[in-house]
Amino acid sequence: MLQSKFIYKTYKEEPSDEESRNAKLLIRAGFIEKVSSGIYNFLPLGLRVIDKIENIIREELNKIGCQELLLTNLHPKEYWEKTGRWEKFDVLFKTKSQTGSEYSLAPTHEEIIFPLAKKLINSYKDLPIALYQIHTKYRDELRAKSGLLRNREFIMKDLYSFHRNNEEVEKFKKLVDKTYLKIFKRCGLRAIETYASGGTFSTYSTEFQVPTPAGEDIIYYCKRCKIAWNKEILTSKNCKNCKKELEELKAIEVGNTFNLGTKFSEAFDVYYIDRDNKAKLVHAGCYGIGVTRLMGAIVEVYNDEKGIIWPEEVAPFKIHIILILGKDKKKNEKLEKYAKEIYFKLLNENIEVLFDDRNISAGEKFAESDLIGIPYRIVIGENYLKNKKFEFKHRKEKNYKQITIEQLLKLIKK
RNA sequence: CGGGGUGUGGCCUAAUGGUUAAGGCGCGUGGUUUGGGACCACGAGAUUGCCGGUUCGAAUCCGGCCACCCCGACCA
Numbered sequence: 195m196l197q198s199k200f201i202y203k204t205y206k207e208e209p210s211d212e213e214s215r216n217a218k219l220l221i222r223a224g225f226i227e228k229v230s231s232g233i234y235n236f237l238p239l240g241l242r243v244i245d246k247i248e249n250i251i252r253e254e255l256n257k258i259g260c261q262e263l264l265l266t267n268l269h270p271k272e273y274w275e276k277t278g279r280w281e282k283f284d285v286l287f288k289t290k291s292q293t294g295s296e297y298s299l300a301p302t303h304e305e306i307i308f309p310l311a312k313k314l315i316n317s318y319k320d321l322p323i324a325l326y327q328i329h330t331k332y333r334d335e336l337r338a339k340s341g342l343l344r345n346r347e348f349i350m351k352d353l354y355s356f357h358r359n360n361e362e363v364e365k366f367k368k369l370v371d372k373t374y375l376k377i378f379k380r381c382g383l384r385a386i387e388t389y390a391s392g393g394t395f396s397t398y399s400t401e402f403q404v405p406t407p408a409g410e411d412i413i414y415y416c417k418r419c420k421i422a423w424n425k426e427i428l429t430s431k432n433c434k435n436c437k438k439e440l441e442e443l444k445a446i447e448v449g450n451t452f453n454l455g456t457k458f459s460e461a462f463d464v465y466y467i468d469r470d471n472k473a474k475l476v477h478a479g480c481y482g483i484g485v486t487r488l489m490g491a492i493v494e495v496y497n498d499e500k501g502i503i504w505p506e507e508v509a510p511f512k513i514h515i516i517l518i519l520g521k522d523k524k525k526n527e528k529l530e531k532y533a534k535e536i537y538f539k540l541l542n543e544n545i546e547v548l549f550d551d552r553n554i555s556a557g558e559k560f561a562e563s564d565l566i567g568i569p570y571r572i573v574i575g576e577n578y579l580k581n582k583k584f585e586f587k588h589r590k591e592k593n594y595k596q597i598t599i600e601q602l603l604k605l606i607k608k
Numbered sequence: 609c610g611g612g613g614u615g616u617g618g619c620c621u622a623a624u625g626g627u628u629a630a631g632g633c634g635c636g637u638g639g640u641u642u643g644g645g646a647c648c649a650c651g652a653g654a655u656u657g658c659c660g661g662u663u664c665g666a667a668u669c670c671g672g673c674c675a676c677c678c679c680g681a682c683c684a
Contacts, residue, residue, distance in 0.1 A: 203618095203619095203634090204645095205619055205620085205633085205634085206619085206620080206632095206633060206634085206645060207619065207620045207621090207632095207633070208619095208620080209619080209620090210614085210615090210619090210620070210621090210676090210677090211614085211615090211675095211676050211677060212676090212677075213677060213678065214677095228676095230675085230676085231675080231676060231677085279684080282684095283684070284682070284683080285682085285683075285684090301684075302684055304684080333683085333684095335682090335683080336609065336681085336682065336683090337609090337678095337680095337681090337682085339677085339678080344683085392684095399684095410683095450684095452684085480684090482684095516643095518642075518643060519642065520642070520643095521641090521642075553642090554642085554645090554646095555641080555642055555643090555644085555645075555646055556642060556643040556644065557642090557643075557644035557645050557646075558644080558645045558646085559643090559644085559645090560643075560644045560645080561644060561645040562645075564644090565645095573643080575643065576643095
């Protein structure tokens with residue numbers, strides 16, 4: 195991508211109507227734009243990060259046999275009345291059609307996927323089934339807050355699994371838990387498996403908590419066992435397994451996994467015929483990852499005074515090429531030619547590159563580059579003409595190396 | 609929903625109740641620059657969140673409403 199053609203806009207000053215680090219940086223750097231409280235637009239730069247996160251999730255879930263689908267976000271009232279949640283779900287957005295039909299905007303999708311599962315499941319031979327989607331969710335929060343961490347509209351990955359019995363749900367849930375840790379690790383985050391309450395429809399849940407002072411949850415972490423308990427269910431300040439004293443941490447919940455039991459199967463009559471020819475209730479689990487919240491959490495964890503520092507796998511681009519021209523026109527022409535060659539070589543290797551080809555001051559290029567936070571930066575200046583070497587450095591490092599394009603390709607491919 | 613705070617060009621800010629609302633960023637034109645958000649000149653851009661009130665006169669004072677931020681409550 196040529197930066198001169200790339201549509202985005204950065205700001206030198208922080209927005210006055212945001213307090214959280216993630217919102218300030220993402221807005222300043224041109225990833226998102228605020229429309230209203232808890233409502234944001236994702237600009238081309240921001241969408242690239244969303245796509246990266248979503249694809250990591252897809253890869254890992256597909257590996258364990260999950261299949262993707264897309265469920266509607268307009269939920270007829272009757273579906274939500276069946277579970278009693280039309281009245282009970284306090285953050286439900288409700289809307290009415292011209293003819294008076296009532297709908298909710300999807301805050302979660304159990305009410306839609308269980309009726310679907312009923313159609314898909316007849317026999318024990320149809321089970322297990324694991325379906326997921328990555329889609330927008332709506333929640334009428336009384337207080338949206340903290341940039342991308344608590345929104346009224348947000349993107350979520352929600353997975354639902356259907357099984358013959360509780361043991362199979364538990365077994366699958368453990369597999370999802372393990373997969374979640376992989377997903378968060380690939381996103382650059384250390385997520386802690388945390389025991390938590392099950393809310394109104396499950397006995398317990400597992401939360402995936404990313405420790406950061408910006409978090410709104412408080413968890414108690416055991417360094418030895420590498421697990422934690424949410425404050426809401428804490429019974430002792432010592433680990434239940436090893437008795438070690440627990441550490442209190444602030445954290446952001448980026449994912450969760452629930453064993454739903456048969457609660458929704460009962461509400462929607464989801465049965466299967468078992469080997470013994472008897473109809474039995476389907477056991478289910480549900481598993482969420484807040485995609486946009488995850489993006490906010492990554493920024494909260496990875497930033498410095500100059501801007502964002504994206505972990506490699508979720509960065510909008512991998513390499514930022516900065517071309518610095520001098521006074522000599524002939525030299526400049528050569529430099530431009532070489533820079534383009536390097537740019538195309540990297541593109542040929544399927545490396546995502548942002549090439550700052552704009553005719554602006556070097557200082558502005560550097561400042562903006564630091565703000566956007568692309569992991570690797572190469573600077574092509576007059577020195578390149580002498581030894582065919584450019585400067586190469588990681589966003590988080592201060593010092594650069596002088597290397598050739600061949601050396602760069604070796605380094606990057608690893 | 610309870611408490612606190614804030615609303616001024618696209619963004620960030622300034623302005624004892626007193627001319628025509630000031631500056632910086634950004635934007636346009638011309639020129640000079642080019643290794644850490646450069647400089648000069650000229651220019652465009654505002655019903656000071658909205659409605660009402662007080663006053664000879666309101667961005668400024670008063671009332672109501674709205675929006676945003678923060679704390680709390682809530683958070684399948």
